[in-house]
Amino acid sequence: MSLTASVIFDAIAAEYATDIRKDTFLTLAEQRTSLCFFGTNYTLAIALRAAHMISYSDRGGNSGNISSQREGDLAVSFGSINNNRNLNTTSYGQDLLQLIKETQPGVSVGGDRTFNCN
DSSP states (O other), rough: OOOOOOHHHHHGGGGTTTTTTTTHHHHHHTTTTTHHHHHHHHHHHHHHHHHHHHHTTTTTOOOEEEEETTTTTTTTEEOOSSSSSTGGSSSSHHHHHHHHHHHHOOOOOOOOSOOOOO
């Protein structure tokens, strides 16, 4: 059984499962994610990117990892960022970075090609 990006998104980012922006972020993530690179992990990569994007958008433009939080008198501090469009700033982005590191683009010589990357 193949899971859709939406089903995976709901499982990994349950707090956003009913968010009205979910489909928009899934569409944006699909446009920015390569089937040829991720292969069988394509839908997982879309879900992780969408979860990262929606989570990141809730920061109101604040970048960097949250380095400290306080509830009384509400204070949030952000650490420094890198130039990687802030994938390190959410747990979903960090999971996507790990998936990128683990992904080895496949090479097919003859036989059945699962993905047409030409």
